[in-house]
């Protein structure tokens with residue numbers, strides 16, 4: 001199993017947001033998180049990516065195997081497209097950025113400063129970084145924000161190639177990505193009950 005989440009509870013500001021979440025992600029599989037605004041998808045992804053501790057339960061197989069892309073693109077504005085990707089390749093100990101440039105249609109933009117890219121182009125560059133990490137588990141929060149239809153299709157293709165290569169992907173998104181092999185996980189039934197929070201407070 002690539003990633004396995006067992007009876008996980010996640011919190012924001014010490015308050016549980018979701019509880020009792022369990023799922024497993026096998027190599028070659030994708031899981032799409034669904035749920036209304038504020039339901040806790042981002043909190044769940046951040047916890048799985050190790051950016052915050054679980055409130056309860058366990059996450060196995062994550063850590064160094066995860067490449068995480070958050071809402072913000074986190075690009076270096078004063079570096080070019082190529083320099084941004086090279087920088088990330090260096091951080092993750094890889095070298096090849098050509099596939100990432102090609103698959104996200106960034107070749108024409110290679111020498112532009114990241115700060116001068118349009119919102120959708122920045123997003124493509126942010127997602128292209130996933131490819132240069134060489135990491136098997138992609139965790140993506142709203143990956144398609146700012147992307148036009150053609151770019152969503154490029155992204156979906158890149159994810160499918162990643163799956164075909166034995167990788168896996170966990171994504172929160174409100175739109176249909178056009179990835180037929182993706183399974184859907186609705187977080188709505190796992191909303192933490194307010195009572196659980198009150199009970200826990202008695203032990204603080």
Ligand SMILES: Nc1ncnc2c1ncn2[C@@H]1O[C@H](COP(=O)(O)OP(=O)(O)OP(=O)(O)O)[C@@H](O)[C@H]1O
Pocket residue numbers: 012013014015017035036037038039040041042043044
């Ligand atoms: N300090 C806090 N205390 C309690 N609740 C908080 C605190 N900070 C944030 N929250 C709540 O935690 C919930 C989880 O938010 P999260 O960003 O994980 O949702 P989401 O499903 O990703 O939403 P969206 O679809 O809008 O991106 C929200 O309802 C938010 O209002």
